[in-house]
Amino acid sequence: MENKVNRNIPDEILASYDYQPFTSTDIEGMPVERVLPTFKATTGSNKLVDSLADLVNKTVRDGMTISFHHHFREGDYVFNKVMRIIIDNGYQNLTLAPSSLTNVMNDIVVEAIEKGVVTNITSSGMRGTLGDAVSHGALANPVIFRSHGNRARAIETGAIKIDVAFLGVPNADEMGNANGMDGDSAFGSLGYALMDAQYAQTVVLITDTLKPYPNTPASIKQTQVDYVVKVDAVGDPEKIGSGATRFTKDPKELKIAEMVNNVITHSPYFKDGFSFQTGTGGAALAVTRFLRQAMLDNQIKASFALGGITKPTVDLLEEGLIGRLMDVQDFDKGAAESMHKNRNQQEIDASWYADAANKGAMVDKLDVVILSALEIDTKFNVNVMSGSDGVIRGAIGGHQDAATAKLTIISAPLVRGRIATVVRDVTTVVTPGESIDVLVTEVGIAINPLRQDLLAALSNVPGVPVFTIDELQQMAEKKVGTPKPLEFTDRVVALIEYRDGTIMDVIREVKD
Amino acid sequence: MEIKQTAMAGTLESSDIQIILRAGTNGYEFELESDVAKQFGDQIKATITNVLQAYAIENAQISVVDKGALDLVIKARALTAVQRALAIVDTPNWEVM
Structure with a gap:
């Protein structure tokens, strides 16, 4: 059926995802029900784990939803480290639910898709070789694109149910108190990762800088964290943020x-x-x-x-x-x-x-x-x-x-x-x-x-x-x-949600 | 008209187009590289073809690397390439311009 912006949303997409078509930007009074994680309470005095590989084996199962944040941007080491272990261990049918995907993550996600390790993705966006692969139909199921606000909504309401969040942080203590502003790989605000820390069933912090307990100011708190792992480096400081921003001369x-x-x-x-x-x-x-x-x-x-x-x-x-x-x-x-x-x-x-x-x-x-x-x-x-x-x-x-x-x-x-x-x-x-x-x-x-x-x-x-x-x-x-119209097949490779979770548009496989 | 020498016009700067003409034996043989080939590939070829036809060139191998050039740029580069290929740079054919 056609939605309010005259986009034809296939009926099978509406049915299988239980989508309502987009109707209005006015969402005042939208009923909301939150889904909170269930977990076992922990009272130990140390959450440090030696091996990231062991921890992945202990926490991840086939078919789970795993998440990451993209605050390290193009300097991210954590995503590749974790995904390498996951691919090498032969996991299947995982859903990838990062806050976004940066270019440095492209190659390993394409590999994970090709090997059937990742069969679903939800993200703010993607580019480069990954966007190209998805647009050519590489992924089994359509990618769901959500805005930053919509990802928060989806996590709170259970539309994204994160089983394990692997959150890289530039510092943490042994109980999981962490922030984004200290350490060699500091990136500032942890804004997107705070959702994962609050709602994931299992929260794993990965850091290269252990601080004496208690580490403050704590953006992510020990009340939310299951494990802390120390690695050599979580990011490349040179690539995390762009350098001094120049005033354009264009x-x-x-x-x-x-x-x-x-x-x-x-x-x-x-x-x-x-x-x-x-x-x-x-x-x-x-x-x-x-x-x-x-x-x-x-x-x-x-x-x-x-x-x-x-x-x-x-x-x-x-x-x-x-x-x-x-x-x-x-x-x-x-x-x-x-x-x-x-x-x-x-x-x-x-x-x-x-x-x-x-x-x-x-x-x-x-x-x-x-x-x-x-x-x-x-x-x-x-x-x-x-x-x-x-x-x-x-x-x-x-x-x-x-x-x-x-x-x-x-x-x-x-x-x-x-x-x-x-x-x-x-x-x-x-x-x-x-x-x-x-x-x-x-x-x-x-x-x-x-x-x-x-x-x-x-x-x-x-x-x-x-x-x-x-x-x-x-x-x-x-x-x-006047450009020649682009050609697409009928196959839907990505869904664009509006911020209220209704469906705005679909992206189809490109015909080459 | 027959192409006398391999000739090139244009650069690889954005919004420019580089056209190389070589002698051919089998009509117009295009090799086109462009980020906008899907939307404008046919138009780019048509613009160059029109210029070649205006000079009555019957056979040519045409290698094109387009960097998003507008139509008037494509025409200008094609004209230059043709005049160089025909060795008539000093006596341009004003009627086709």
């Missing part, structure tokens, strides 16, 4: 950033105490720079900045322009290190950040968010998941969650090379157009017709030409030509 990105800044400062939300979230791309970082100046000029301070944190945002906190950083993950070293010295940089878990199934997430209080897009269509639907060739190469991240902000801005170039960003229909709907308020490109902006108030507020801003989204789409098409 004139196109700068132009977009300047226009985004103009949209924000001319919106009704730019007033003292406003809140915002920005991503990491070149344009988003440049926006932070422009916004700083606008805040100084207008004597406006933000109450909080949310989500993934970068050094330029930390600078605003230290300058007194932002009251709090509500930090679910850190994208660079500067942001990770500042958790120590800035008590107003608050670590938050994925539920607090973005979950639709609790009694109020931070995104509900968010005024302005700047998000990216691989594609955006004339209905303002956004794709951040499938590439121009139809192959999976992206992640939902917090896109659907943060897009519920009062002013959701998509910043994207009109075209990338010969690929149009503004299209008639996106390949895959990830975030529904209903959530999107303004598209900013280098030639001008388009305002969602649902937001007549913004149309009035932004119609006469110098340097911000306003077009309809259809006009921008036609401009893009005129530039690059």
Whole structure:
């Protein structure tokens, strides 16, 4: 059947996954029932285990769901260490439920799929060789893509039931008190892993730095942890976070950033105490720079900045322009290190950040968010998941969650090379157009017709030409030509959930 | 017209296209490499074919590495490659431009 964003969801998918089709971004009053883990109480005074291999053998069984976090990003050693043992031991039919999959994990996941070790995956996203393999039908069952907030919801409600969580941490004591901000491989906030620590049946901490008991501040607490294993190294500090983030010199990105800044400062939300979230791309970082100046000029301070944190945002906190950083993950070293010295940089878990199934997430209080897009269509639907060739190469991240902000801005170039960003229909709907308020490109902006108030507020801003989204789409098409439609088979290789667990779209196997 | 010498035009920079023309015996033989081959492969070949036909070239081996070039870039690179291949760089055929 067709859902609200006109995507045809096969009936057998609706039936076998017990899915409701996506209908609305308004989820006020959604009934929620939580499923808590069952386990045997432990009272011992030491949870240290010598051998990771022995521990995997002791805790993992065929058919289980195992989880990891992706806070080590491209510097992760833990995922590969554990998966190597799991593959070599010949386990079968496991479900992989990490918070996301980074490139450094691709090869071993492809191997695990080929050997039947992993038959189900749920993740925020995937890229590279893994996305390619899945798009060509390598995995037995469709991947389920969930946003960061939706993963929290799925874990809380039992849609993801984690049997064993293997959580790498840069420090821990022998009882399992740990945080993400000390040690050689510090990465800052443990935001996504806190869900696993709270809800997994068995929690295994893997660390390279044992601290004297009791280790504080403790983000993961001993009350949640079953085992602690020491290994040589949990991550490569050089690859965990990007280095110093450079200010973009790309004139196109700068132009977009300047226009985004103009949209924000001319919106009704730019007033003292406003809140915002920005991503990491070149344009988003440049926006932070422009916004700083606008805040100084207008004597406006933000109450909080949310989500993934970068050094330029930390600078605003230290300058007194932002009251709090509500930090679910850190994208660079500067942001990770500042958790120590800035008590107003608050670590938050994925539920607090973005979950639709609790009694109020931070995104509900968010005024302005700047998000990216691989594609955006004339209905303002956004794709951040499938590439121009139809192959999976992206992640939902917090896109659907943060897009519920009062002013959701998509910043994207009109075209990338010969690929149009503004299209008639996106390949895959990830975030529904209903959530999107303004598209900013280098030639001008388009305002969602649902937001007549913004149309009035932004119609006469110098340097911000306003077009309809259809006009921008036609401009893009005129530039690059009309592409031949992509070809897919009927086989579904991935499912895109909305943040409330309804189904937004499916991704089909590519035909080569 | 017959191709006199192997000729190349264009670079491997993004948004450019590199076209190599060699003498052929069997019509137009394309070898195309492009990230956008699925959506624009046929159009890229058609644009180059139009240029070759305008110069009445009947046989050619055409190796193309496309980096997402727009149509006007493809046409410009094809024209240059053809003029080099026909050794008429000094006397371009203005009518086809």
